[in-house]
Amino acid sequence: MALPKYTEPHYRVWHYFYLFICGCVFFFLIAPLFVIFPLSFNAEEFLVITDGMKRLDPDAFSLRWYKDMVYGTKNPWGLAAKNSFFIAIFATIGAVILGTVAALGLSSRYMPYKGIIMATLISPMIVPLIISGVAIFFFMAKAGLAATHTGIVLAHIILGTPFVVITVTATLSGFDHSVTRAAASLGSNPVNTFMKITLPLILPGVISGALFAFVTSFDEVVIVLFLAGLDNTTIPIQMWTGLREQLSPTILSVATCLILLSTLVLIAAELLRRRSERIRGINR
Amino acid sequence: MSSETQQILTTDGIPLEVSLKKVERRNKLKAFLLVAPLLLFLLIVYISPIVGMLFNSVDDRMVTNALPKTFKAMEDWDGKELPSEKVFEAFYFDFQKLIEEEREGKLSTQLNYTKNGFKSIIKKLRRKSKSFEEGNYKEQIMAVHERWGDVEYWRAIQRRAPAYSYSKYLKGVDMYQNEDGKIVQVEEDRRIYKKLWVRTLKIAFYVTLFCFLMAYPIAHLLATLPMKYSNLLMICVLLPFWTSLLVRTASWMILLQQQGVVNDFLVWIGLVADDKRLVMMYNETGTYIAMTQILLPFMVLPLYSVMKTISPSLVRAGKSLGGTPFITFWKVYFPLTIPGIGAGSLLVFILAIGYYITPELVGGASGTLISNQIAYHMKYTLDWSFASAMGLMLLVGVLAVYWVYNKLVGIDNIKLG
Numbered sequence: 001m002a003l004p005k006y007t008e009p010h011y012r013v014w015h016y017f018y019l020f021i022c023g024c025v026f027f028f029l030i031a032p033l034f035v036i037f038p039l040s041f042n043a044e045e046f047l048v049i050t051d052g053m054k055r056l057d058p059d060a061f062s063l064r065w066y067k068d069m070v071y072g073t074k075n076p077w078g079l080a081a082k083n084s085f086f087i088a089i090f091a092t093i094g095a096v097i098l099g100t101v102a103a104l105g106l107s108s109r110y111m112p113y114k115g116i117i118m119a120t121l122i123s124p125m126i127v128p129l130i131i132s133g134v135a136i137f138f139f140m141a142k143a144g145l146a147a148t149h150t151g152i153v154l155a156h157i158i159l160g161t162p163f164v165v166i167t168v169t170a171t172l173s174g175f176d177h178s179v180t181r182a183a184a185s186l187g188s189n190p191v192n193t194f195m196k197i198t199l200p201l202i203l204p205g206v207i208s209g210a211l212f213a214f215v216t217s218f219d220e221v222v223i224v225l226f227l228a229g230l231d232n233t234t235i236p237i238q239m240w241t242g243l244r245e246q247l248s249p250t251i252l253s254v255a256t257c258l259i260l261l262s263t264l265v266l267i268a269a270e271l272l273r274r275r276s277e278r279i280r281g282i283n284r
Numbered sequence: 285m286s287s288e289t290q291q292i293l294t295t296d297g298i299p300l301e302v303s304l305k306k307v308e309r310r311n312k313l314k315a316f317l318l319v320a321p322l323l324l325f326l327l328i329v330y331i332s333p334i335v336g337m338l339f340n341s342v343d344d345r346m347v348t349n350a351l352p353k354t355f356k357a358m359e360d361w362d363g364k365e366l367p368s369e370k371v372f373e374a375f376y377f378d379f380q381k382l383i384e385e386e387r388e389g390k391l392s393t394q395l396n397y398t399k400n401g402f403k404s405i406i407k408k409l410r411r412k413s414k415s416f417e418e419g420n421y422k423e424q425i426m427a428v429h430e431r432w433g434d435v436e437y438w439r440a441i442q443r444r445a446p447a448y449s450y451s452k453y454l455k456g457v458d459m460y461q462n463e464d465g466k467i468v469q470v471e472e473d474r475r476i477y478k479k480l481w482v483r484t485l486k487i488a489f490y491v492t493l494f495c496f497l498m499a500y501p502i503a504h505l506l507a508t509l510p511m512k513y514s515n516l517l518m519i520c521v522l523l524p525f526w527t528s529l530l531v532r533t534a535s536w537m538i539l540l541q542q543q544g545v546v547n548d549f550l551v552w553i554g555l556v557a558d559d560k561r562l563v564m565m566y567n568e569t570g571t572y573i574a575m576t577q578i579l580l581p582f583m584v585l586p587l588y589s590v591m592k593t594i595s596p597s598l599v600r601a602g603k604s605l606g607g608t609p610f611i612t613f614w615k616v617y618f619p620l621t622i623p624g625i626g627a628g629s630l631l632v633f634i635l636a637i638g639y640y641i642t643p644e645l646v647g648g649a650s651g652t653l654i655s656n657q658i659a660y661h662m663k664y665t666l667d668w669s670f671a672s673a674m675g676l677m678l679l680v681g682v683l684a685v686y687w688v689y690n691k692l693v694g695i696d697n698i699k700l701g
Contacts (some may be wrong), residue, residue: 128638
């Protein structure tokens with residue numbers, strides 16, 4: 001973004017002003033996340049940056065909230081983490097299977113009523129969560145699945161499928177169908193063709209859809225609030241309760257762990273995107 | 285086809301046209317069968333319960349079923365003067381049955397929605413009716429409380445006779461059906477929902493606007509910087525995007541509270557006095573700030589993906605033809621980014637209008653939206669039919685925007701990450 005030498009002064013000023021604005025926006029986006037790190041190592045019980053922390057006094061920092069998170073008495077985080085991972089993993093598996101198969105159908109040029117069906121399949125992403133929550137709650141209560149893991153997993157499959165459908169259809173849009181025809185002409189049956197030819201090629205899209213579905217389920221709180229009983233508590237539910245009642249530093253330790261987790265997911269998603277572009281031959 | 289001989293036949297002797305159509309039909313069926321499992325799953329577990337909400341929202345059979353004899357006896361009552369002994373008697377027997385089944389509490393809540401003052405007189409009737417003698421129920425019931433002798437209250441009961449009613453929808457826009465059956469607004473000081481709808485639209489609109497104003501410059505920067513720098517900066521957009529909503533809300537709660545980091549900083553640089561720290565949380569300001577930051581990536585990503593496709597030579601051409609940088613931007617670059625602006629704005633608006641978590645945690649009383657009211661009625665007042673009605677009204681609004689989005693942008697163009 002170096003300016004050419006002939007730039008007039010007032011444009012030069014404008015250009016630096018523009019860079020300054022961009023810097024502010026980036027700061028606004030990312031800085032709130034970093035305020036959590038120091039506070040989670042606070043030795044005090046208050047959620048403020050103490051004078052000791054400003055002086056970088058080692059005594060002002062401690063791991064006590066991390067210890068509390070793991071070993072604390074009556075601590076709900078262990079059960080919550082177990083439930084969260086259980087629900088998210090099964091919801092992801094369900095969403096990936098249903099979503100990938102549906103995306104294969106949607107990408108076929110023979111698919112009838114493509115527009116309306118696509119709109120229906122994407123709708124769980126668009127409809128406000130509170131409405132989905134109310135509707136799914138009514139259904140699960142009637143089906144006797146309220147306050148069960150099954151009910152929550154089913155609900156999260158609903159929320160996860162749109163992401164899988166979108167990412168897999170996007171990958172399939174650059175897919176060369178002659179390779180599957182070649183496989184068929186060499187005597188492969190459709191299932192074999194899918195497993196050996198199609199799946200490896202669309203795998204980056206499938207995995208990135210799976211990441212979205214996983215994160216959506218792992219982070220989802222509105223529907224779980226309606227559906228969960230005491231045994232189905234998840235990490236977001238515990239955070240929600242904690243944030244509403246009293247903001248304890250333990251929550252910030254959990255939040256720090258979650259930020260680290262999302263950093264891992266981000267790296268994975270970014271690597272996948274690049275791989276997918278390479279496979280599809282998009283060079284920039 | 286004029287004759288058999290001119291038709292092209294396949295090796296099996298079937299006309300080619302027929303054979304092709306058959307293959308096409310089979311392909312269509314194959315594609316549809318692949319989509320079918322997901323479609324069926326969504327129809328059963330998701331779409332049908334939403335349609336079921338429509339039924340819930342107009343379902344008013346609770347009262348109808350609670351007082352069957354009364355409503356039957358009321359059929360030939362003109363509603364002008366107090367009903368006859370026959371109605372009172374029927375009401376007495378219905379009421380006794382309700383007491384036996386311990387359902388009179390629900391009835392009193394329901395009737396109180398229609399007219400205030402039912403709760404206490406039903407309680408009183410329950411107590412006194414134990415010692416009622418047979419016959420002449422009209423006088424005995426009227427003796428319990430003077431309101432039982434007020435024709436208005438009997439009319440209120442009669443209004444609840446139909447099994448289905450749209451009264452919840454009227455309530456959602458601060459209207460009700462008065463004694464004469466006319467639809468009127470509720471008293472000025474009790475109009476809360478209209479204000480809430482307006483506030484929801486206002487907050488969604490401004491959040492979209494703020495997101496646009498902040499996203500445009502950084503999307504432009506990301507699209508024009510060389511790859512190695514822009515990839516690094518992209519992390520600033522993507523990391524919040526992948527981070528848990530609750531974590532981001534928690535960080536805003538820490539920042540915005542009165543003893544929080546932002547206030548500390550403002551006091552430190554001397555902009556705000558220590559005893560006059562700003563109240564930025566539990567009000568509208570908190571909702572604006574937190575929602576804008578949380579939804580910003582949803583504006584940046586569509587804008588970025590559109591700007592990435594705009595060739596820099598277009599801007600250079602504009603400049604070489606004598607345009608100043610500002611004119612070139614306004615006449616050449618900006619019009620090309622409009623698809624991205626449309627996509628991002630509609631997406632942010634759709635998400636903002638139904639937001640629940642963040643307003644609930646940082647919004648306080650003045651910063652909550654329609655979603656929070658729906659949750660409140662689902663959890664605390666247990667008026668599920670009202671919650672359903674409000675939800676459906678919100679849904680209609682969202683689907684309208686979704687439809688526009690689909691027409692303008694196309695759902696297959698939603699970009700993720």
